[in-house]
Amino acid sequence: MSSDDDMPLARTNGNLSAPTISKAEDKAMDVDSSAKPLPFPMSVRNGPVDTGDSAHVNGNGKRKSRSSISNVNYQELDSDEGPSAKRPRKVDPDDSDDDVPIIRKNRLPPAASETAVAEDSDDDQPLNARLAKQRQSIEKHAEQEAKAINAKEAKAKKPAVKKPAPKKSTPRKKAIKEESDDDDVPLAGAKSRKRAANGISGKGKGKSNGVKKEESDSDEPIRKKVKAAAKKAKEESEEIGEEEDEEEYAWWNAPKKDDDSIKWETLEHNGVLFPPDYEPLPKNVKLIYDGTPVDLDVEAEEVAVFFGAMLHSTNNVENPVFQKNFFNDFKEVLKRTGGAKDRQGNNVTIKEFSKLDFKPIFEYYHGKNEARKARSAAEKKAEKAEKDKMEAPFMFCKWDGRKEKVGNFRVEPPGLFRGRGEHPKTGRVKGRVLPEQITINIGKQAKVPPPPEGHKWKAVQHDNKATWLAMWQENINGQYKYVMLGANSAVKGQADFKKFEKARALKKHIAKIRKEYNKDLKAESMADRQRATAVYLIDKFALRAGNEKDADNEAETVGCCSLKFEHVTLREPNTVIFDFLGKDSIRFYDEVTVDRQVFKNLRVFKKPPKKAGDDIFDRLTTSQLNKHLSNYMPGLTAKVFRTYNASYTMSTLLQDLKVDKNTTIAEKIKLYNDCNRRVAILCNHKRTVGASHEAQMEKLGDRIKGLKYQKWRIKHMLLDVEPKMKKKKGAEFFELDPELDEAWILEHQTFLVDEQRTKITKKFEKDNQKRQDDGEKTFPDKELKERLKVADELKKKLQKENKTKKVEADMKGPTVEKIEANIKKIDDRIRTLELQAADRDGNKEVALGTSKINYIDPRLTVVFAKKFDVPIEKFFSKTLRDKFTWAIKSIENEDNWEF
CATH class of the missing domain: 2.170.11.10 (DNA Topoisomerase I, domain 2)
Incomplete structure (x- = not known):
């Protein structure tokens, strides 16, 4: 690998690292440690700053702690248009934190080891070790796949190997060779050529009328049709803003433009x-x-x-x-x-x-x-x-x-x-x-x-060549704001498509990139070693590359390449603690385990006389990093790694799923979400547990308990219809669920009566409002009293059941078959809610939406839904279905699509 020593220095402020690292200096940085290295790469903590007496190797005893906003937003704007490199941040005007208590905003996500992956496992291995091992397995698979792709492409590009001329062992073969004009072509090849020249196919004589046309000629009628269709669409177009239905523009099936820069x-x-x-x-x-x-x-x-x-x-x-x-x-x-x-x-x-x-x-x-x-x-x-x-x-x-x-x-x-x-x-x-x-x-x-x-x-x-309709510069940060097309537009869809296709293209280069940056982790050149360490951190922990900031006019936010001395703390034997303001001035705090060589390198980069305020990667800038990456693949930048890692990991996990014919839709959804959750953890997409999470889980738990109580009542209706069922089913079948004690049942019965009253009252008010809007006379109050008698009757019925311990069948024409069918329906609903509860609890510390919306190729979700007969609505909301129309439609006829 060539050295970057002849390049201009990336930074000039503060103390600059030496241009090279000697073997002696590298060895001196490897301080002996009795502690066993933790499995890597993995985020081991994303929580409050440790104030204990942990062995920090920082060169500076104190580390400034910042308060934090809870939710880290990894969303990006992938565009290079406009007069400024700065891109506007899209803000939902209704997405405000104003009503969130301050105490919640200052909490950080808990330890990753405490992050529950909602799945049954008897494995005694810690979650971090299991996920690190799984990640290493996925990376090994990626390496093998990259080799296979490259080998296949090399084989396709390689010219056909000439077969040796027939041996001159017999006069007959020699005569044949002398008669042939195709000296360098095997006999079979010469015959094929003669047949082709005479219009004879290889499998039958006289069936071909000549040589096949070139593809460019066959494409010409298609181009003409597309131009004619575009012209017709233009002629038939109506005024802007009319609500007529138009045929969907399937841009993913349209021929590729000669000049992609013309929008x-x-x-x-x-x-x-x-x-x-x-x-x-x-x-x-x-x-x-x-x-x-x-x-x-x-x-x-x-x-x-x-x-x-x-x-x-x-x-x-x-x-x-x-x-x-x-x-x-x-x-x-x-x-x-x-x-x-x-x-x-x-x-x-x-x-x-x-x-x-x-x-x-x-x-x-x-x-x-x-x-x-x-x-x-x-x-x-x-x-x-x-x-x-x-x-x-x-x-x-x-x-x-x-x-x-x-x-x-x-x-x-x-x-x-x-x-x-x-x-x-x-x-x-x-x-x-x-x-x-x-x-x-x-x-x-x-x-x-x-x-x-x-x-x-x-x-x-x-x-x-621009895709914006209007633009202005705001007065706070001097950023340019753009009016763009909607998320479901062809332009936005094409941008998403290109982003994921670029990530797919990285598949065949990732093995080489990882091999070379692992080699350069020990490079003598400081510039090479810093670059390799930065790529490692970006690849393994989804760090943003970071850009230069104007400290006087912008928030002091940083990324990997702009990390400073005080943003990184080292703890033996291989834990790195990051603490800095990231994108949108949101605090990024995480403890990660790294390869021992990376740990040593960071110690070298923080070596005295470096001090607070000095750059860690002082011989590297984001532009230099991206320029280096583009040597592997055109258009490759640091941010492509996040998309690749999320999508490739999700693809691998989904392929390993075991689903049989008895797996319910709810179970399939949970299996998908488990994979999504693992991607979020592996890609470090964490979030703080919401203040309302416990209340939501309690409410969901009450709904499950309510269904269990309802099932118990229906089972007792079975006895009302057929008393002999007690002997047939056994006394245990009719016992109350252990979760439901008498106090809870009385409270729940009160809730059921109050709920009935509320529903009746709301319906009454709605009916009166409708009559008033229609100019009709409203119902009198006595009508409401009459309707509320239904709730009073329910109250009396429940009180009677508590006394007699018997439940009367209240359905029309009750039979054993009907009641047993109802019991099965309740069981299915309970199972579905229990899966939802496990899913929601598993998601409490993991931001699934970040990866699903921005980093996981939506075609993976579409393929999963199609393969296992799960409605796509279960994974994508209406907004996301509009945004990802291209993904849903472009592979609807492909059964074997892979990332």
Whole structure:
């Protein structure tokens, strides 16, 4: 492997590592340890920072601990478009942490050894050791498969081996050779050629009319058909936004374009939807400063409302950084708009945040929200219809004559920036985006959407190599925001397809890459050794590569290549502790076991005079790393490893499943989720146990116990119909489940009666609302009392059963067969819920969605569902089925598709 010593240094700040590592120095780093190395590679902990007296080899006794946000988001935007390398983060406006208690947000995921994989096993081996062993087995399988793929490709490319000329042992053979014009071709080959020349096939004479046409010629009619179809679609296209049904565009079956960089030929759309203008506060609602109500310019008042309306979000408004940033921006707005005045018009200088009182603003908006919740069904329906009508023109665009859904056509409203994790700019004012800041991208022949009256667009361009429709730059981080097509669009589907195909292509290179980086872990060159160590960590632990940051203007988030001295702690014999702010300013904390050589290397990279603030990989940058990886495979970058590892692992696990004809759908779903869970653990996709998890599990447990009680009652109905069944079935069959004690039964019976009352009352209210909406007279209250008698009768019936210990069969025409069929149905429901409970409990510390949505090839899920007759709806929600239409449809006729 060539050295990178002649390359420019990756970093120049702090203490720089030596360019080479001598064998003596390498040996000196291998400190003897009596502890047995833990199995690797594996995450051994993802929990609170250890404050005990563990043997940390860090060169620095203390390690700064940060608070944490619970859920790490591994979602990425795979695009290279736009004027900036920075990509906007898609944020669901309804996905807010505001109502989550602070104590929950500061908890970290527990140890991986405590992470339950919900499956039966009598193996005494710890979970970490089992998973590490399994991972090594999967990597060995990947190596063998890579060799097989490469051997097959090499064989296909290799020219046919010429057979030796016939031996000159007989005059007859010599004569034949002399008569032949094909001296270098075996006899059989010469005959075949002559037959081909005469129009004779190898298996029969006179059947061929000539040589087969070239493939390029046969493709020509297809190209013409595609062009004709596109032209026809364009001619028949309707106005944007109409709700006509169109035939689905099966892009996965379409011929590949000659120029893949051209994204569209024609593009029409209606621009973006701006948020409503600010509505000033009533005159009696004021911001109060030091006990004095103050008047503000409408722009400053709006900023005050941003803070006042969110007083319920204590995690934000009580955060000192949030307060400081808001107050600084608020003062700037005040200065620009004339400041604050009291009722007499005198200037009021706002100097201290602590003297501001936002309660009147909060109470006003809280009242508005409560009134909004109290709207009638008819009002909500009318408001939704009005909203839909306003949004309809922006929801769709015409892309090469096809109607495609636009993803995020709404311009972000102004407000206070919250950020994620410990973002240094949290609380700053997000300005209102004006048309003058927005660039429109549209086809040359299309009508440019008009900007709001009195405004103009920043620019209009016709870039058919870009997939965005509109773009602007936000004022907080200077990031570019893009209006893109929806997740179910052809463009997004093609991007997903390319991502997973690139990961599939890595299969044939992975063995070589792993072999070479394992070799370079001991390289003399510091640059080579750092690069090899970084690739190891990225491959084994799904670390992001990391990019350079502008510390003054961005959050100090890091990845593998930008790790600093203080982000890595070493513990003998082979445990590495990572603690840093990762993507979206979310704390990444994990303890992992590594190969001993990797442990030694990290010690070398942290060797004095390195200290806090210095880079660990100081002779490596992300761009250098990706450039090196691209030598193995075009387009290969560090992030492809996450997709490959997740998909390949899932593929291997699914292939090893044992499913028979007696396996139920619920059991198949659990088997799939068990594989998904293992992928999430192996790929380090952890999450904090949700605050509501225990309550949800308790509720699920109560549902199971409720079904067991129901089964017990139905069994006793069997005795009511046929008393002899007690002798036939045995007394044990009719015994109460041990989980159900008398106290629980009484509580459950009360619940059943109350539930019945609630259902009846809700149905009554719904019926009355419908009659009112239809202009009919509502039911009187006595109608409700009459209906509630059903609940009263249920209460009496249960009380009687408690006394007599007998249950009367209450079904129509009760028979033994009917009752036994009901018992079986209840058993099936209990089994299904128990599987769900085990599944949910196993998932409490593992983020299955991260891998399933972003990193596991969706075609693996489709193949599993198809192979084992499980409805795809059991794995993909409606949104995901739309997103992965290409995966569902592209292999529907393939029975042997493999990742």
